[in-house]
Amino acid sequence: MAKNRKATKKFEKKKLKQIIEKRHKVQKFKKSVERRQFKKRLSSKNGKKVDTDLSKTIKTDQQLVNSDDGLTKEGIVGLKEKNDLEISDSNEESLKEEDDIDNFQIDDENEESEEIDVIKDDNDDDDDQNNLKSHKQKLSVQKDVLKLKKQIGELKDRDPKFYEYLMENDQELIEFDISDFESNSEKDDIDDENDIEGMNTDNEESGGDDKSNSENEDLDMDIDREEEKAALRESGLDHDNxxxxxxxxxxxxxxxxxxxxxxxxxxxxxxxxxxxxxxxxxxxxxxxxxxxxxxxxxxxxxxxxxxxxxxxxxxxxxxxxxxxxxxxxxxxxxxxxxxxxxxxxxxxxxxxxxxxxxxxxxxxxxxxxxxxxxxxxxxxxxxxxxxxxxxxxxxxxxxxxxxxxxxxxxxxxxxxxAPPPFIDLCLKGVYMTFVRCCKETSIYTIPSINLMSNCAVEIYGLDFKSSYQSAFRYIRQLAIHLRNSMNIKSEETFNAVYNWQYIHCIELWSKVLATYCDEQRVATTGQNSLQELIYPFSQVCIGVLRLNPSAQYFPLQFHCVRALIHLMQKTGTFIPLAPYLFEMFHSTEMRRNAKPSTLKPLDFTIHLKAPKNYLRTTVYQGGICEELTEVLLEYYASFCLSIAFPELIIPAVFQIKRFIKDSKKLKINKQFQQLVQKLEENGKFIEQHRQHVDYGPGDTQKVKSFLRDVSMDSTPLGAYVKTCRNLKEQRRKLMETEKDN
Known part of the structure; x- marks a missing residue:
C-alpha cells in the first residue's frame, strides 16, 4: 500500500473533519425539507385547510347574517367561495443570504499556497434549487394572501352593506397583516436555522448562484409592490397612476x-x-x-x-x-x-x-x-x-x-x-478601499490619504484577534510581492513593490503596530497579538530598502526608514537602520561633484523616484543631505535616554567624520558637523549620569529603568530635534500658504 502524500495528510488533519460536518448538515437539512413536503402532500390528500381560524370566522359570519333581513345567504356563500385560499402553515422564512462584499480583488496570483481546495459536495446544486423552491413557495403564499386582501377590498364596492357588517362585527377578518400567516411557521424554521446559515456561508464562499439571486430579488420586489398596493387599499387610495x-x-x-x-x-x-x-x-x-x-x-x-x-x-x-x-x-x-x-x-x-x-x-x-x-x-x-x-x-x-x-x-x-464574523469584512473592506484610493499621490491627495489611514488605524483597534488575522494576511502579501521581485527580477515584479500603494501600506501597518504596541499602552492594557507582527514587518521594510539601493530611489528609502523609526519610537524595539543610512554616504550621488541647477527643491514627501533631470545636480544632492541629516537625528533621538547611547553613536560619528574629511562641500559639511556635535554632547550627558550606576549590563530591569523619569527634551539631542521639528513645521505651513495664494 502506497504512503499518503503530504498534501493528503495535511488535508486529513485540517479539512476532513469540516467536510464531514458540512455533509452532515446538508443531509440533515434535506431530510427536514423532505419531511415538511411530505406533510404538505398528506394534508392536501386529506382535504384539510390550514387556516382554520379564517374558515371558522367566515362560517360564523354566515350564521349571523342569516338572521339579518338586509343580507342574503347566497351573498355570503359567494364571498366564501371567492376567498377560499389554501394557505400552508409550513410557510418557510426566506433564506437570508449575507451579501458578502468580499468582492475586492487582491493580487495573490504569485502566492505559493499549500492549502488544498475544499471538496465541493455533489449535491450543492440540488440544495440551491431546493432553497429557491422553498423561497418561491413562500412568495406564492404571500401573493395568495394579497389576492385575498384585494378580493375583500372589492367587496366594499360590490356589497357595501355586508362590508359594513364585517367591519362592525369582525374587523380582523378584513384588516389582517401578511406577517400573521408567517408567524405560524417560525417554530419549525428555528430548528433548521443553523443548517441554513451554514449553507449560506458555503454558497458565499463559492461565489453563489447569480441567476438564483437575481430571481429572488425580482420576486422580493414583486412582493414589496403588492404590499404597497394592499397598503393603498387600506388607506382608501386608488392605485391608478x-x-x-x-x-x-x-x-x-x-x-x-x-x-x-x-x-x-x-x-x-x-x-x-x-x-x-x-x-x-x-x-x-x-x-x-x-x-x-x-x-x-x-x-x-x-x-x-x-x-x-x-x-x-x-x-x-x-x-x-x-x-x-x-x-x-x-x-x-x-x-x-x-x-x-x-x-x-x-x-x-x-x-x-x-x-x-x-x-x-x-x-x-x-x-x-x-x-x-x-x-x-x-x-x-x-x-x-x-x-x-x-x-x-x-x-x-x-x-x-x-x-x-x-x-x-x-x-x-x-x-x-454586527455579529462577530462581520468585523472581518469591515477590516478587509477598509483596507482594500484604502489601497485603491492611494494609488495616485500628490500634494492634493496626501491629506485625504492620511485621513483614511488614521481611520484604518482606528478600526483595527476594535478586535485584536480579527485585526491580527487581517494584518498577518496583508503583511504576508507584501512579503510575497517582495520575494517575487527578488527572485524573478523583472520590470513587472519590480513595479509591484516600488509604487505608492506598496509604500502607503507599509506606512499604514507601521501606524497600526506603533499605536497598539506602544510601550505605555502595553504596560497598562497588557500585551496583544499584534506585537508578534513587528519582526516580520521590519524584515519586509528592510527587504524593500535592499531591493534597489540606487540614488534615484533614495526618496522611497526615506519613506521606509521613517516608518520604521516611528515604530521604534513607540514600541521601544531596536531596529538596526544605521548601516542602510551609512551606505548613502558612499553613493556616487553624494561623493561626485554635482552640476549647478536652477530646478526647484525636490519634495521628497510626494516622490518615490527622483526625476532624471534632478540626478547629479546640486539641488538633489542638497535635498539628500537634508533628509539624511533629519533621519539620522530622528533615529538616534530614539535612544537619547539609553544607557548604551555613547557606544551606539561610535559608528555614526566615524562615518560622518570620514565623509566630512573627503568632501569639499562646505554647506553640506556644516550640517553634518552640527549633527556630530549634538551626538557627542548627548553621549557625554549619558556618561555623566552613568557614573553613578552600581549595576552591570546583565541586570536588564535596572538597565530599562535608567533615566526613565527624565524627559527627552531635556537632553542635548532631544532639544535639538524638537527645534528642527518646529522649523520644519513652520516651513511647511509657509509653503502651503504660498500655494493657496
Missing part, C-alpha cells in the same frame, strides 16, 4: 404630529411609503407608488423628517436604549420585532437606495449622519448589512472629508454592533 395622490406638506405634518404624540405605526407606515417614493424619484422605469412628489420643498422636508423621526418610533416600540444599541440580538429577540420587521426593512431599503443614487456632498453628509441611528437595525438583516457597508466604503473612499468622517463613523459602529 392617474389618481395617485400628490404628497403635500400638510399630509407630512399630520403624520409627524401622530408620530411625535403617540408613536403611531400607521402614520409611520405612510411615511415609509412616501419616503420610498422620494428614494426612487429619479428612476426612469415606471413603477407604482403610493404617492407622487411634485414639489422640491416637499421632497426635502420628507427626507429630513423621515430620517429624524422614524428611527425614534422604531426605538420606542422595540425599547431600544443606548446601552442596547450595540447589540442587535436585543432588537431581533424583542416580542414586537415580527410586527415591525417588514416596516423596518422597507425603510432601510429606501435609505440604502437613496445613498446609492446621491452624489451631492451636503445631502450625503446629512443622510449618512442621521442613518447612524439605523445601524443597529441594519445589523438585523445580513444581506442589507453587507450592502450598507459597501455603500459606506464607496463614499468613504471618494467623497469629501466631512462625508468620509461620518461614513467611517457608521462603518465603525456597524463593526461593533
Amino acid at each position: 392617474e389618481n395617485i395622490r400628490d404628497l403635500t406638506s400638510e399630509m407630512i405634518d399630520k403624520w409627524i404630529l401622530a408620530i411625535t404624540e403617540s408613536k403611531s405605526l400607521r402614520s409611520t407606515h405612510r411615511l415609509v411609503l412616501a419616503f420610498r417614493v422620494a428614494a426612487h424619484i429619479n428612476d426612469d422605469d415606471e413603477q407604482s407608488f403610493a404617492y407622487k412628489i411634485s414639489n422640491p420643498s416637499v421632497f426635502n422636508n420628507l427626507v429630513i423628517v423621515c430620517l429624524k423621526y422614524i428611527p425614534d418610533v422604531f426605538d420606542h416600540h422595540l425599547n431600544v436604549k443606548d446601552s442596547d444599541s450595540k447589540n442587535s440580538n436585543s432588537i431581533c429577540t424583542h416580542r414586537k420585532w415580527k410586527s415591525v420587521q417588514t416596516l423596518v426593512k422597507s425603510f432601510l431599503n429606501s435609505v440604502l437606495y437613496i445613498l446609492k443614487q446621491l452624489t451631492e456632498n451636503d445631502t450625503l453628509y446629512f443622510i449618512i449622519k442621521e442613518a447612524e441611528k439605523l445601524v443597529p437595525y441594519y445589523s438585523c438583516f445580513p444581506k442589507l448589512m453587507g450592502q450598507y457597508l459597501k455603500v459606506l466604503l464607496q463614499h468613504w473612499g471618494t467623497a469629501e472629508d466631512k462625508v468620509r468622517v461620518v461614513a467611517f463613523i457608521n462603518i465603525r459602529k456597524l463593526a461593533i454592533t
Whole structure:
C-alpha cells in the first residue's frame, strides 16, 4: 500500500473533519425539507385547510347574517367561495443570504499556497434549487394572501352593506397583516436555522448562484409592490397612476404630529411609503407608488423628517436604549420585532437606495449622519448589512472629508454592533478601499490619504484577534510581492513593490503596530497579538530598502526608514537602520561633484523616484543631505535616554567624520558637523549620569529603568530635534500658504 502524500495528510488533519460536518448538515437539512413536503402532500390528500381560524370566522359570519333581513345567504356563500385560499402553515422564512462584499480583488496570483481546495459536495446544486423552491413557495403564499386582501377590498364596492357588517362585527377578518400567516411557521424554521446559515456561508464562499439571486430579488420586489398596493387599499387610495395622490406638506405634518404624540405605526407606515417614493424619484422605469412628489420643498422636508423621526418610533416600540444599541440580538429577540420587521426593512431599503443614487456632498453628509441611528437595525438583516457597508466604503473612499468622517463613523459602529464574523469584512473592506484610493499621490491627495489611514488605524483597534488575522494576511502579501521581485527580477515584479500603494501600506501597518504596541499602552492594557507582527514587518521594510539601493530611489528609502523609526519610537524595539543610512554616504550621488541647477527643491514627501533631470545636480544632492541629516537625528533621538547611547553613536560619528574629511562641500559639511556635535554632547550627558550606576549590563530591569523619569527634551539631542521639528513645521505651513495664494 502506497504512503499518503503530504498534501493528503495535511488535508486529513485540517479539512476532513469540516467536510464531514458540512455533509452532515446538508443531509440533515434535506431530510427536514423532505419531511415538511411530505406533510404538505398528506394534508392536501386529506382535504384539510390550514387556516382554520379564517374558515371558522367566515362560517360564523354566515350564521349571523342569516338572521339579518338586509343580507342574503347566497351573498355570503359567494364571498366564501371567492376567498377560499389554501394557505400552508409550513410557510418557510426566506433564506437570508449575507451579501458578502468580499468582492475586492487582491493580487495573490504569485502566492505559493499549500492549502488544498475544499471538496465541493455533489449535491450543492440540488440544495440551491431546493432553497429557491422553498423561497418561491413562500412568495406564492404571500401573493395568495394579497389576492385575498384585494378580493375583500372589492367587496366594499360590490356589497357595501355586508362590508359594513364585517367591519362592525369582525374587523380582523378584513384588516389582517401578511406577517400573521408567517408567524405560524417560525417554530419549525428555528430548528433548521443553523443548517441554513451554514449553507449560506458555503454558497458565499463559492461565489453563489447569480441567476438564483437575481430571481429572488425580482420576486422580493414583486412582493414589496403588492404590499404597497394592499397598503393603498387600506388607506382608501386608488392605485391608478392617474389618481395617485400628490404628497403635500400638510399630509407630512399630520403624520409627524401622530408620530411625535403617540408613536403611531400607521402614520409611520405612510411615511415609509412616501419616503420610498422620494428614494426612487429619479428612476426612469415606471413603477407604482403610493404617492407622487411634485414639489422640491416637499421632497426635502420628507427626507429630513423621515430620517429624524422614524428611527425614534422604531426605538420606542422595540425599547431600544443606548446601552442596547450595540447589540442587535436585543432588537431581533424583542416580542414586537415580527410586527415591525417588514416596516423596518422597507425603510432601510429606501435609505440604502437613496445613498446609492446621491452624489451631492451636503445631502450625503446629512443622510449618512442621521442613518447612524439605523445601524443597529441594519445589523438585523445580513444581506442589507453587507450592502450598507459597501455603500459606506464607496463614499468613504471618494467623497469629501466631512462625508468620509461620518461614513467611517457608521462603518465603525456597524463593526461593533454586527455579529462577530462581520468585523472581518469591515477590516478587509477598509483596507482594500484604502489601497485603491492611494494609488495616485500628490500634494492634493496626501491629506485625504492620511485621513483614511488614521481611520484604518482606528478600526483595527476594535478586535485584536480579527485585526491580527487581517494584518498577518496583508503583511504576508507584501512579503510575497517582495520575494517575487527578488527572485524573478523583472520590470513587472519590480513595479509591484516600488509604487505608492506598496509604500502607503507599509506606512499604514507601521501606524497600526506603533499605536497598539506602544510601550505605555502595553504596560497598562497588557500585551496583544499584534506585537508578534513587528519582526516580520521590519524584515519586509528592510527587504524593500535592499531591493534597489540606487540614488534615484533614495526618496522611497526615506519613506521606509521613517516608518520604521516611528515604530521604534513607540514600541521601544531596536531596529538596526544605521548601516542602510551609512551606505548613502558612499553613493556616487553624494561623493561626485554635482552640476549647478536652477530646478526647484525636490519634495521628497510626494516622490518615490527622483526625476532624471534632478540626478547629479546640486539641488538633489542638497535635498539628500537634508533628509539624511533629519533621519539620522530622528533615529538616534530614539535612544537619547539609553544607557548604551555613547557606544551606539561610535559608528555614526566615524562615518560622518570620514565623509566630512573627503568632501569639499562646505554647506553640506556644516550640517553634518552640527549633527556630530549634538551626538557627542548627548553621549557625554549619558556618561555623566552613568557614573553613578552600581549595576552591570546583565541586570536588564535596572538597565530599562535608567533615566526613565527624565524627559527627552531635556537632553542635548532631544532639544535639538524638537527645534528642527518646529522649523520644519513652520516651513511647511509657509509653503502651503504660498500655494493657496
